[in-house]
Amino acid sequence: MNPIAIGIHGGCGTLARDLQSTQDWAETEAALEASLRAAWTILKAGGSALDAVEAAVVVMEDSPHFNAGHGAALTENAEHELDASIMDGATLGAGAICAVRRIRNPIKAARAVMENSDCVLIVGDPADAFARRQGLAMVENGYFTTARRQQALASLKARKERGTLAAASEAERHGTVGAVALDAKGNLAAATSTGGFNNKPAGRVGDSPIIGAGTYARNGACAVSCTGQGEIFIRHAVAHDLWARMHYAAETLHRASDALIHDVMKPYKIGAGLVAVDAKGRIAAPYNTLGMARGWIGPDGVLHLGTHEEMKSLVLAS
Amino acid sequence: MNPIAIGIHGGCGTLARDLQSTQDWAETEAALEASLRAAWTILKAGGSALDAVEAAVVVMEDSPHFNAGHGAALTENAEHELDASIMDGATLGAGAICAVRRIRNPIKAARAVMENSDCVLIVGDPADAFARRQGLAMVENGYFTTARRQQALASLKARKERGTLAAASEAERHGTVGAVALDAKGNLAAATSTGGFNNKPAGRVGDSPIIGAGTYARNGACAVSCTGQGEIFIRHAVAHDLWARMHYAAETLHRASDALIHDVMKPYKIGAGLVAVDAKGRIAAPYNTLGMARGWIGPDGVLHLGTHEEMKSLVLAS
Numbered sequence: 001m002n003p004i005a006i007g008i009h010g011g012c013g014t015l016a017r018d019l020q021s022t023q024d025w026a027e028t029e030a031a032l033e034a035s036l037r038a039a040w041t042i043l044k045a046g047g048s049a050l051d052a053v054e055a056a057v058v059v060m061e062d063s064p065h066f067n068a069g070h071g072a073a074l075t076e077n078a079e080h081e082l083d084a085s086i087m088d089g090a091t092l093g094a095g096a097i098c099a100v101r102r103i104r105n106p107i108k109a110a111r112a113v114m115e116n117s118d119c120v121l122i123v124g125d126p127a128d129a130f131a132r133r134q135g136l137a138m139v140e141n142g143y144f145t146t147a148r149r150q151q152a153l154a155s156l157k158a159r160k161e162r163g164t165l166a167a168a169s170e171a172e173r174h175g176t177v178g179a180v181a182l183d184a185k186g187n188l189a190a191a192t193s194t195g196g197f198n199n200k201p202a203g204r205v206g207d208s209p210i211i212g213a214g215t216y217a218r219n220g221a222c223a224v225s226c227t228g229q230g231e232i233f234i235r236h237a238v239a240h241d242l243w244a245r246m247h248y249a250a251e252t253l254h255r256a257s258d259a260l261i262h263d264v265m266k267p268y269k270i271g272a273g274l275v276a277v278d279a280k281g282r283i284a285a286p287y288n289t290l291g292m293a294r295g296w297i298g299p300d301g302v303l304h305l306g307t308h309e310e311m312k313s314l315v316l317a318s
Numbered sequence: 319m320n321p322i323a324i325g326i327h328g329g330c331g332t333l334a335r336d337l338q339s340t341q342d343w344a345e346t347e348a349a350l351e352a353s354l355r356a357a358w359t360i361l362k363a364g365g366s367a368l369d370a371v372e373a374a375v376v377v378m379e380d381s382p383h384f385n386a387g388h389g390a391a392l393t394e395n396a397e398h399e400l401d402a403s404i405m406d407g408a409t410l411g412a413g414a415i416c417a418v419r420r421i422r423n424p425i426k427a428a429r430a431v432m433e434n435s436d437c438v439l440i441v442g443d444p445a446d447a448f449a450r451r452q453g454l455a456m457v458e459n460g461y462f463t464t465a466r467r468q469q470a471l472a473s474l475k476a477r478k479e480r481g482t483l484a485a486a487s488e489a490e491r492h493g494t495v496g497a498v499a500l501d502a503k504g505n506l507a508a509a510t511s512t513g514g515f516n517n518k519p520a521g522r523v524g525d526s527p528i529i530g531a532g533t534y535a536r537n538g539a540c541a542v543s544c545t546g547q548g549e550i551f552i553r554h555a556v557a558h559d560l561w562a563r564m565h566y567a568a569e570t571l572h573r574a575s576d577a578l579i580h581d582v583m584k585p586y587k588i589g590a591g592l593v594a595v596d597a598k599g600r601i602a603a604p605y606n607t608l609g610m611a612r613g614w615i616g617p618d619g620v621l622h623l624g625t626h627e628e629m630k631s632l633v634l635a636s
Contacts, residue, residue: 119519121528
């Protein structure tokens with residue numbers, strides 16, 4: 001059988017251990033595992049990388065423990081504006097939506113844009129309307145809200161008023177989710193979904209829905225999904241740059257990924273991470289913060305996941 | 319004196335000669351010349367590439383003969399939704415807005431996002447509100463409307479109903495404007511502004527406001543602004559790819575520009591063009607359609623402009 005692989009991330013940041021309960025961390029890891037297994041089941045059955053990354057992201061969107069879908073960050077107006085994108089490495093087909101408010105699973109809307117419209121990117125209310133016409137599940141904006149994000153927003157606003165907003169807020173700023181996959185036909189795909197960051201200005205859009213910045217996939221080379229301060233990822237077109245380093249400069253996936261996260265991002269002093277897979281199913285998942293929720297199953301069928309430095313491993317039944 | 323240069327485009331397409339009167343074509347050329355002269359005056363006085371590209375784009379936004387600002391295309395709802403972006407090659411600072419309705423000069427709002435916010439991209443109504451707070455000139459949405467676009471929209475809708483919509487509509491689909499510049503300090507900058515295309519779906523956003531797709535600038539290499547079917551430019555991250563080809567593969571500006579417009583775009587059978595400048599002030603302006611409104615002034619101080627194959631040249635007083 002040709003190699004297959006799935007890699008996911010649930011955002012990077014300081015991920016301070018005491019910011020969540022032991023149960024919260026356990027649930028986060030369980031969701032990572034469920035996300036990986038959902039994708040793996042598809043890939044093992046000969047399904048497409050596109051179906052796999054969508055399924056992986058949906059699990060994280062539906063979990064309250066990630067900043068995407070249910071559990072997403074709140075804007076300065078205490079609302080949710082969600083962004084997502086998906087790309088098919090076989091065709092370079094791509095779809096994205098941003099600043100949507102009513103779509104239960106934004107990644108499904110991104111895929112519908114790719115497959116059922118002439119657009120790559122639809123923004124705002126028309127994107128919600130498009131998703132509704134596509135028959136996707138719609139929710140009230142409040143569906144996305146969790147007590148944790150409300151508390152974080154209140155805390156951020158209070159600290160901002162007191163002028164004591166510091167780097168400690170980093171933990172509340174990230175949490176984008178993403179997935180990359182290689183299927184048995186050799187096709188690569190990538191998907192990314194986010195709520196942005198807590199207290200973000202209304203209308204602000206980061207790299208997650210931007211093809212070439214937060215998401216990129218191209219057969220024969222790589223698929224990649226990014227997390228971190230989106231403004232810097234856009235300026236460096238990080239996702240496309242990973243492909244360009246491999247394609248034009250013959251860098252390996254690991255070398256290119258490390259260069260982007262550890263060298264290119266260094267002067268900006270921002271949190272940054274990505275997960276990427278190459279055409280052989282090798283996975284890279286570098287980050288420059290204290291932690292990144294992440295996991296992967298490579299061609300060897302071993303599942304790895306973790307939120308901090310140490311990882312758990314699990315040999316899946318073949 | 320160090321080399322300085324300005325290059326502009328006013329969109330590519332079939333530009334059928336009989337689609338506009340002789341006077342319209344003369345006015346289009348006059349606007350191109352005014353755009354080039356506005357930028358050149360800034361560059362000659364030691365001004366910045368950023369100021370030059372903004373000034374060049376503002377002239378085209380204010381002219382009814384281009385699909386940006388006044389004269390912009392109409393959406394399927396007979397409204398205007400405008401997109402723009404700008405990038406500073408010296409810092410990689412960037413700003414963009416999309417789906418805005420009330421900002422007289424979208425390129426000024428993009429620059430304000432870059433300089434006066436923590437964002438790179440702001441979308442929709444919040445972008446209009448941001449521009450208003452920045453003190454930029456605001457207009458009613460109808461300010462952007464011209465009789466030509468209204469007629470084109472009516473014609474498109476009629477043909478769509480009759481099912482006779484064909485490639486002939488290409489002429490109405492493009493017209494994005496853009497500018498690239500090299501200043502005496504060696505700094506590069508790029509700017510792009512558009513109304514999208516006539517009868518575009520509400521909420522659809524193309525490559526123009528996407529850093530890395532429609533616009534990119536990085537000192538030491540190139541600045542570039544694209545025009546054409548944005549969906550394909552996003553999928554290939556064309557603007558960043560131009561930089562990547564020069565940086566990683568040591569392609570010249572002309573070779574990289576020609577490869578993108580003539581080779582990469584060929585299988586898609588779409589209209590495509592770009593204008594780009596390198597660190598020595600050399601200008602490339604390839605297009606694969608019958609015409610592209612364009613012009614440039616290189617380090618030799620000779621002004622070139624045209625809308626079709628033949629170009630006019632004018633030696634400027636030094």
